[in-house]
Amino acid sequence: MGPITASTTSRGEEGKRRATLTPGWMIGLMAAAILSAPTARADEGGVSFWVPGFFGSLAATPQVPGWNLASIYYHTSVSAGADVAFARQVSVGHLNVPFTAQVNANLNATADLGIAIPEYVFETPVLGAQAMIGMIVPVGNARTTVDAALTAAVGPLGFTVGGSRTDDATGFGDPAPLATLRWNSGVHNWMTYITGAPPVGLYSPTSLANLGIGHGSIDAGGGYTYFNPATGHEFSGVLGFTYNFINPDTQVQSGVDMHFDWGASQFLTKQWQIGLVGYVYDQLSCDSGSGNRVGCFESRVLGVGPQIGYIIPMGDLQGYLNLKAYGEFDAAHRPDGWNVWLTFAISHAPPTPASPSHLLTK
Secondary structure (H helix, E strand, C coil): CCCEEEEEEECCEEEEEEECCCHHHHHHHHHHHHHHCHHHHCHHHHCCCCCCCCCCCCCCCCCCCEEEEEEEEEEEEEEEEEEEEEEEEEEECCEEEEEEEEEEEEEEEEEEEEEEEEEEECCCCECCEEEEEEEEEEEEEEEEEEEEEEEEEECCEEEEEEEEEEEEEEEECCCEEEEEEEEEECCEEEEEEEEEECCCCCCCCCCCCCCCCCCCEEEEEEEEEEEECCCCEEEEEEEEEEEECCECCCCEECCCEEEEEEEEEEECCCCEEEEEEEEEEEECCCCECCCCCCCCCCCEEEEEEEEEEEEEEECCEEEEEEEEEEEEEEEECCCEEEEEEEEEEEEECCCCCCCHHHCCCC
């Protein structure tokens, strides 16, 4: 059989391939290879339930009883590359073909989210702690572009496939209930939390860009804050773990994730705060499930950056404005880049003179 040459178009960009097999088989192989790249599959889709950096300074300090509301604008811009060599038995359509291949892929993604977090803080202690319940509600837009090339061989025959695809998604992400308990003893503060999300946000297994993750998750952990109002010194750290349920659309189950968010700051006055923030995110166990085509591919990323905060007196209410940014590094099987958080939290004013210790900080 002589060579067959064809071209395809995806979202306005032309992908060309030269093959020694039928064009339909090659399209399926290209799709399978792109989805098998580690940047697209570690923590399935390169997206985890936990957004690193969610917690920050003053995370474990007490809050003012009653209703609170935090509003967050979150922007992220990330990129990734993949170079995967593998030899396996591949089934595309009704064909089973032994082959060796190498995938070169570049992924670029951005997201702009608005996150509303209404909360209620109980006045009556629970287990000697201050209890809070709330709901994390994300909405926004995500855009992802993948440029990929597959070089492979079937027996003595070689071929190269290339293409580009861009997807956009606008809508709601997975809403996540949140509950915390906080204990205070002078300058020492402790907290524990639990959250999770049902897979009800905007999600499609065939889309590169999603606002939901397609599967349920449970996340829990604890944290500590040292805060001395007399000196203005503050340090917080929150450690958590995510258990991911299997994605019913893809039959892939992401491994258990560990994340540690931290913040360190100095209050220059009772209103102005400056400092640093950071996080460590590490997937502790391998992806699994009958739909997992690439093996373990545990993901990891670290981030660090500056922060600035300001307390806003508002009569019977009190506002808190915080801006923090992270630059990411040491990523493995996960896109990395940078992200920015702009938070405005509003609560009842404390009964005592203004002190940062009661503030809601995410």
